[in-house]
Amino acid sequence: MQELKGMPVVKSLTEGFLTETETLLKSNVIPKLSVIRIGERDDDLAYERGIIKRFQAANAYVDVIALPINVTQENLEKTIIHLNNDKSVHGILIFRPLPKSLSEDRIKNIIAPEKDMDCMSMKNIAQVFAGDSGAYPPCTPQAVIELLDYYNIDLTGKKVTVVGRSLVVGKPLSMLLLTRNATVTICHTKTVNLAEECKKADILIACAGAAKMIKNNYVHSDQIVIDVGINMDGDKLCGDVDYEDTADIVKAITPVPGGVGTVTTSVLLKHTIQSAKRAIKFESK
Amino acid sequence: MQELKGMPVVKSLTEGFLTETETLLKSNVIPKLSVIRIGERDDDLAYERGIIKRFQAANAYVDVIALPINVTQENLEKTIIHLNNDKSVHGILIFRPLPKSLSEDRIKNIIAPEKDMDCMSMKNIAQVFAGDSGAYPPCTPQAVIELLDYYNIDLTGKKVTVVGRSLVVGKPLSMLLLTRNATVTICHTKTVNLAEECKKADILIACAGAAKMIKNNYVHSDQIVIDVGINMDGDKLCGDVDYEDTADIVKAITPVPGGVGTVTTSVLLKHTIQSAKRAIKFESK
Numbered sequence: 001m002q003e004l005k006g007m008p009v010v011k012s013l014t015e016g017f018l019t020e021t022e023t024l025l026k027s028n029v030i031p032k033l034s035v036i037r038i039g040e041r042d043d044d045l046a047y048e049r050g051i052i053k054r055f056q057a058a059n060a061y062v063d064v065i066a067l068p069i070n071v072t073q074e075n076l077e078k079t080i081i082h083l084n085n086d087k088s089v090h091g092i093l094i095f096r097p098l099p100k101s102l103s104e105d106r107i108k109n110i111i112a113p114e115k116d117m118d119c120m121s122m123k124n125i126a127q128v129f130a131g132d133s134g135a136y137p138p139c140t141p142q143a144v145i146e147l148l149d150y151y152n153i154d155l156t157g158k159k160v161t162v163v164g165r166s167l168v169v170g171k172p173l174s175m176l177l178l179t180r181n182a183t184v185t186i187c188h189t190k191t192v193n194l195a196e197e198c199k200k201a202d203i204l205i206a207c208a209g210a211a212k213m214i215k216n217n218y219v220h221s222d223q224i225v226i227d228v229g230i231n232m233d234g235d236k237l238c239g240d241v242d243y244e245d246t247a248d249i250v251k252a253i254t255p256v257p258g259g260v261g262t263v264t265t266s267v268l269l270k271h272t273i274q275s276a277k278r279a280i281k282f283e284s285k
Numbered sequence: 286m287q288e289l290k291g292m293p294v295v296k297s298l299t300e301g302f303l304t305e306t307e308t309l310l311k312s313n314v315i316p317k318l319s320v321i322r323i324g325e326r327d328d329d330l331a332y333e334r335g336i337i338k339r340f341q342a343a344n345a346y347v348d349v350i351a352l353p354i355n356v357t358q359e360n361l362e363k364t365i366i367h368l369n370n371d372k373s374v375h376g377i378l379i380f381r382p383l384p385k386s387l388s389e390d391r392i393k394n395i396i397a398p399e400k401d402m403d404c405m406s407m408k409n410i411a412q413v414f415a416g417d418s419g420a421y422p423p424c425t426p427q428a429v430i431e432l433l434d435y436y437n438i439d440l441t442g443k444k445v446t447v448v449g450r451s452l453v454v455g456k457p458l459s460m461l462l463l464t465r466n467a468t469v470t471i472c473h474t475k476t477v478n479l480a481e482e483c484k485k486a487d488i489l490i491a492c493a494g495a496a497k498m499i500k501n502n503y504v505h506s507d508q509i510v511i512d513v514g515i516n517m518d519g520d521k522l523c524g525d526v527d528y529e530d531t532a533d534i535v536k537a538i539t540p541v542p543g544g545v546g547t548v549t550t551s552v553l554l555k556h557t558i559q560s561a562k563r564a565i566k567f568e569s570k
Contacts, residue, residue: 126410130452157477165463167415174471178450181475183482186459190466192442197468 002151002252004226006143006262009150010054013266017058020273024280025059031276032061033091033117033268034083038076038102039069044095047265051093054265060272063089073102077110084112090279091117091272114278117271119172128172131179136271141173143263144205144226145180146270147254153203153224155180161201163187163194163214163240169207169228194218206240214241216249225253228260287436287537289511291428291547294435295339298551302343305558309565310344316561317346318376318402318553319368323361323387324354329380332550336378339550345557348374358387362395369397375564376402376557399563402556404457413457416464421556426458428548429490429511430465431555432539438488438509440465446486448472448479448499448525454492454513479503491525499526501534510538513545 021031035051037044048064055062065079083089092115098104104120113123119138127135148155160182164170174184187197188208198204198218204225206214211231219225229240239256247253254260306316320336322329333349340347350364368374377400383389389405398408404423412420433440445467449455459469472482473493483489483503489510491499496516504510514525524541532538539545 122411123407125414126407129410129414129456157475159477171414171460171463175456178456178471178473181473183470183472183476185468185470186463187468188463188466190442191468192444 001247001250003247004147004151004224004252004254004259006147006254006259009147009263010266012150013146013263013270014054014058017060017266017269017273020277021059024273024276027280029276029280030059030061031090031269031272032063032088033093033272034063034065034086034089036065036067036076036079036083036092036094038067038071038095038099040066041095047095050265051268054269055272058269058273060269069099071102073106076102077106080107080110084110084115087279089115090275091115091268093117093268094120115275117268117275125167125172128175131175133179136274137172137176138168139264139267139271140169140207140228140260141176142267142270143260144173144228145176146263146267147226147260148203151252153252155182155203158182158202159185159200160203160205161185161187161198162205162207163198164207164209164228166207166209173205173207173228199223208240210240211238212240212242212245214246216242216245219246219250221249221251223250225250226260227254227256230256230261286532286535288532289432289436289509289537289539289544291432291539291544294432294548295551297435298431298548298555299339299343302345302551302554302558305562306344309558309561312565314561314565315344315346316375316554316557317348317373318378318557319371319374320347320349321352321361321364321368321377321379322349323352323356323380323384325351326380332380335550336553339554340557343554343558345554354384356387358391361387362391365392365395369395369400372564374400375560376400376553378402378553379405400560402553402560410452410457413460416460418464421559422457422461423453424549424552424556425454425492425513425545426461427552427555428545429458429513430461431548431552432511432545433488436537440467440488443467443487444470444485445488445490446470446472446483447490447492448483449492449494449513451492451494458490458492458513484508493525495525496523497525497527497530499531501527501530504531504535506534506536508535510535511545512539512541515541515546 052062083092108120113121116124128137160177162174165188177184195218207228227239227241237257337347368377393405398406413422445462447459450473462469480503492513512524512526522542
């Protein structure tokens with residue numbers, strides 16, 4: 001069994017990013033992401049630290065805008081519009097879920113699609129659906145693609161089963177897989193004989209958000225298993241795949257933690273650099 | 286073998302539409318679709334006649350705006366903006382493909398999503414992807430759903446294989462099927478062992494645009510086959526399914542012509558009525 005760790009993917013991507021930020025610096029541009037954090041949730045703070053570390057390693061900026069937990073819709077929207085118009089800002093990330101008093105639907109229509117790094121805007125969602133290579137897909141599904149690419153796992157004609165149909169992972173991931181010419185099956189809670197469906201796949205991708213649901217009878221010895229889940233099992237992190245139950249059977253598997261999740265922040269950086277490069281192109285027109 | 290004809294679906298839908306247009310008339314509203322036709326292509330003219338007939342049967346209006354084949358982008362856009370702002374118009378349909386001199390991409394961003402009856406706008410595309418019940422999906426995939434509903438074919442937990450991944454049929458249809466809790470497999474030209482993949486399905490939907498590609502080794506005796514294809518075989522219409530080769534084997538099948546295509550115009554009318562109802566609701570707020 002090969003363990004498909006995220007860190008080598010991150011290292012390889014970071015090398016490429018360093019070359020790109022160096023080139024951008026010659027045009028006096030430093031890629032900059034503005035993170036909007038509302039309140040001080042522990043997981044937001046952990047994600048924020050991860051982003052800052054990853055961006056610093058590639059000579060890119062992160063600017064955190066910390067808003068109080070009781071921020072009004074009006075002030076949040078004003079903040080976003082200000083960032084939309086600020087030419088030094090190439091990407092915007094808003095930590096979700098938002099407090100219940102705020103409308104995410106309104107935000108989706110306000111954030112500038114060209115700075116929308118995690119696919120909140122209608123335009124980005126539609127472009128991902130259309131298979132447009134210019135879109136910024138949500139970071140997690142794109143991280144799966146980066147990981148598969150790094151390990152030279154070709155998708156053309158492969159049977160890929162995606163367990164989960166969320167708008168954040170399952171659906172956009174299915175579209176990215178289609179663009180890579182995989183034959184894609186989308187499973188979910190209403191799927192009959194889920195184990196059987198999973199076992200038919202060359203590549204099985206679990207993004208259902210259910211701890212350790214993929215067991216040994218879901219997998220086979222020639223299968224590549226990608227675990228997108230991040231769940232708590234007591235006080236320990238675990239994926240949607242029961243690693244102990246399956247790892248010895250399959251051909252390759254991503255660990256949790258240390259797999260797909262590790263790559264997500266690099267995708268955020270990739271998108272921010274892309275946006276900075278596009279902004280230069282646009283200005284020079 | 287049961288032949289799943291489109292006409293009984295149309296008749297049943299029209300009855301419902303008549304009740305709805307009667308109710309709307311009490312508020313002095315007649316649902317109105319504006320069709321923009323550029324030039325005089327034979328298939329556009331045939332589609333136009335079909336639309337007018339279907340709308341008349343349910344007491345709804347169609348207004349055809351015939352533009353010359355050499356219409357400028359500017360004048361086309363002006364026409365759409367005028368219709369966007371005209372409160373008596375509830376739906377807009379632009380016959381496609383546009384002449385090559387015109388930009389469809391620009392039109393997509395101009396047509397008002399709430400009047401966009403065949404899913405050109407980014408907002409509608411994104412909503413279909415998100416599984417939003419308020420969206421107007423493209424007419425053809427919605428026609429498949431109407432036909433399945435009419436014949437009481439439940440989709441929950443069913444294995445549905447969709448052959449074709451276009452943005453007009455395959456992808457949005459897959460999303461509509463997911464919303465109905467089907468387990469969806471999307472196949473295409475790069476799928477390995479297509480016949481085998483198709484044979485595994487409870488419901489097989491062909492929307493690849495390749496004449497008679499589905500043969501007897503793609504189907505089984507307990508299968509429902511939906512043929513979305515409209516192709517020419519010499520001077521005769523045929524579907525993506527080789528009807529003569531498969532019809533005697535399967536449980537049920539849609540004919541071409543006389544199947545899904547027959548229902549498309551009714552979906553256009555359904556959307557136009559929905560839009561008229563929403564406009565009244567909006568005005569009374």
